[in-house]
Amino acid sequence: MPTDRRPQLRVVAHDAPAAGGAAATATLDEAFRRYAPYVARIALRLLGRSSELEDVVQDVFADAVKGLDQLREPEAIKGWLAVVTVRVATRRLRLRRLQRWIGLGAAPELETLTAPGATAEDRVLLANVYRELERLPVAARTAWILRCMEGLPLEQVAEICGCSLATLKRRVAAVQVHIDEAFHDE
Amino acid sequence: MTNDFAARLARASQHVDVDWNTDEVARMQARLAHRLRRRQRHRRWRRGMLVVLLPLVLGVGVAGRLARSPAPVAGSVSWSEAPDSRVVRLGDGSLATLADGARIQQTVDTASDGVTVELAHGSARFDVVRHPARSPFRVVAGQVSIEVVGTIFTVERRGPAARVAVDKGRVRVAWGGGEILLGPGDTGVFPPALEPAEPALETTPAPAEVPPAPRPAQRPPHVRGADAAAPSWRALARDGEFERAYLLLARDGAASIHGDAGDLLLAADVARLSGHPAAAVPSLREVLERHGADPRAPLAAFTLGRVLLEELGDPRRAAEAFASTQRLDPHGPLAENALAREVEAWFRAGEGRRARERGETYVRRYPTGDKMRLVRRYAALE
Numbered sequence: 001m002p003t004d005r006r007p008q009l010r011v012v013a014h015d016a017p018a019a020g021g022a023a024a025t026a027t028l029d030e031a032f033r034r035y036a037p038y039v040a041r042i043a044l045r046l047l048g049r050s051s052e053l054e055d056v057v058q059d060v061f062a063d064a065v066k067g068l069d070q071l072r073e074p075e076a077i078k079g080w081l082a083v084v085t086v087r088v089a090t091r092r093l094r095l096r097r098l099q100r101w102i103g104l105g106a107a108p109e110l111e112t113l114t115a116p117g118a119t120a121e122d123r124v125l126l127a128n129v130y131r132e133l134e135r136l137p138v139a140a141r142t143a144w145i146l147r148c149m150e151g152l153p154l155e156q157v158a159e160i161c162g163c164s165l166a167t168l169k170r171r172v173a174a175v176q177v178h179i180d181e182a183f184h185d186e
Numbered sequence: 187m188t189n190d191f192a193a194r195l196a197r198a199s200q201h202v203d204v205d206w207n208t209d210e211v212a213r214m215q216a217r218l219a220h221r222l223r224r225r226q227r228h229r230r231w232r233r234g235m236l237v238v239l240l241p242l243v244l245g246v247g248v249a250g251r252l253a254r255s256p257a258p259v260a261g262s263v264s265w266s267e268a269p270d271s272r273v274v275r276l277g278d279g280s281l282a283t284l285a286d287g288a289r290i291q292q293t294v295d296t297a298s299d300g301v302t303v304e305l306a307h308g309s310a311r312f313d314v315v316r317h318p319a320r321s322p323f324r325v326v327a328g329q330v331s332i333e334v335v336g337t338i339f340t341v342e343r344r345g346p347a348a349r350v351a352v353d354k355g356r357v358r359v360a361w362g363g364g365e366i367l368l369g370p371g372d373t374g375v376f377p378p379a380l381e382p383a384e385p386a387l388e389t390t391p392a393p394a395e396v397p398p399a400p401r402p403a404q405r406p407p408h409v410r411g412a413d414a415a416a417p418s419w420r421a422l423a424r425d426g427e428f429e430r431a432y433l434l435l436a437r438d439g440a441a442s443i444h445g446d447a448g449d450l451l452l453a454a455d456v457a458r459l460s461g462h463p464a465a466a467v468p469s470l471r472e473v474l475e476r477h478g479a480d481p482r483a484p485l486a487a488f489t490l491g492r493v494l495l496e497e498l499g500d501p502r503r504a505a506e507a508f509a510s511t512q513r514l515d516p517h518g519p520l521a522e523n524a525l526a527r528e529v530e531a532w533f534r535a536g537e538g539r540r541a542r543e544r545g546e547t548y549v550r551r552y553p554t555g556d557k558m559r560l561v562r563r564y565a566a567l568e
Contacts, residue, residue, distance in 0.1 A: 118201035
């Protein structure tokens with residue numbers, strides 16, 4: 001039986017606002033300054049599109065604010081933001097698929113995906129990869145991008161995506177098969 | 187995908203990044219602050235409207251009762267008694283749905299950011315917010331502690347014991363002298379009803395319906411207090427560091443695993459959760475062969491079935507393992523799930539006739555079973 005440390009107590013009523021005041025604002029401002037580019041990078045890699053990036057980053061921090069004031073360690077804040085980023089990006093990707101299905105979606109902006117410094121060859125390669133990823137289920141695409149493009153360990157990706165390790169591996173493997181087939185001549 | 191292509195993709199991916207300067211970040215920060223202030227104003231306005239309108243719709247008596255309801259006070263212990271089902275938001279944003287007569291007490295350790303909830307009575311369903319790298323969320327029910335990292339599960343208090351059912355994610359259930367990891371679809375009552383008094387090296391094995399693995403070398407008996415000098419793969423496993431635990435286990439071999447059911451199950455979890463499912467199979471089979479009478483043997487059989495079906499692509503042997511689960515404990519908490527998974531496994535093995543037979547058994551035994559829809563589909567009973 002784990003030892004039960006005697007904790008301090010804080011009770012939060014149902015639907016109570018997050019702990020407010022100057023301390024919470026300072027935490028959010030600091031987190032935004034420090035991690036907004038990180039969130040933007042993850043979101044950009046997940047979405048494959050830069051035009052909605054600023055909105056997504058805003059959505060992530062607006063959603064994450066309630067959990068931020070309870071975190072202290074930088075790695076914990078970063079991890080929490082990654083979880084919320086995946087959640088927000090997934091919502092957008094699913095909406096995008098629905099819009100495409102009913103003929104409302106815009107074409108992907110694959111050529112504006114990269115920061116300055118990317119060669120023409122890099123841009124073409126990424127455009128082709130994202131074109132393939134657009135055809136795949138959102139959850140599988142997300143898992144593959146976090147694992148194979150962001151380079152995160154499997155356990156961390158599973159935590160961020162909220163699935164078991166077995167499920168994550170299946171998703172990544174399924175996308176890899178598709179990518180291998182699409183680019184077997186490269 | 188060739189190695190060259192993979193290298194090019196890795197290099198190109200580095201350029202999928204933003205190039206924001208501090209002015210741009212500051213501008214977005216100001217926009218976010220404005221948005222949050224607006225959201226706060228809307229919330230206050232909605233709350234105000236609710237207070238004004240609710241008495242008009244429901245009558246003054248309801249408003250009076252609302253006014254008398256005690257609000258949780260920061261710094262005090264909160265007991266939530268539920269005359270009917272009620273949702274409570276916990277300190278870290280997780281939700282607890284309390285059934286009739288359930289009582290919980292929640293505490294938040296501000297030093298470690300961990301949340302502990304004590305379930306004093308009744309049943310509650312927990313929907314836990316994931317916070318990677320934080321101290322785990324914990325539910326204490328009698329002699330049992332359930333530790334989670336982002337999941338949905340139900341705990342039902344049964345005197346000193348607790349029934350735990352996991353819908354999503356993973357939980358670690360611990361009691362004096364034992365612990366186990368449960369995944370999606372797992373259910374059990376803990377502590378197990380019968381605990382062997384001595385290390386069960388000479389236990390009569392259960393009927394070997396699951397194809398037996400080669401008998402491993404004799405293991406040392408589990409000596410109380412020996413863990414203090416034993417390799418620390420167990421400590422790593424309990425901290426959730428399964429990959430490191432597996433490295434130690436792989437280095438030190440089977441001799442570092444005590445022969446009792448608990449240690450074998452923990453070793454199997456280490457293998458499974460570090461991404462080495464095939465390495466979990468011998469430990470699970472050993473539990474079934476040498477500790478068939480152990481109350482955890484059905485859980486070992488069920489876990490073996492899941493590993494064979496979901497990770498190793500061996501649905502035929504998975505079906506046999508799920509059948510073993512039912513034979514070991516036909517009326518136990520895993521029996522229904524095991525039968526449903528057996529139907530699925532036979533279906534995936536291409537054994538339509540067997541899937542149908544077992545599906546018909548499921549329909550007879552569990553006419554209102556949770557898995558009815560899936561079973562009917564796999565057994566072609568729709």
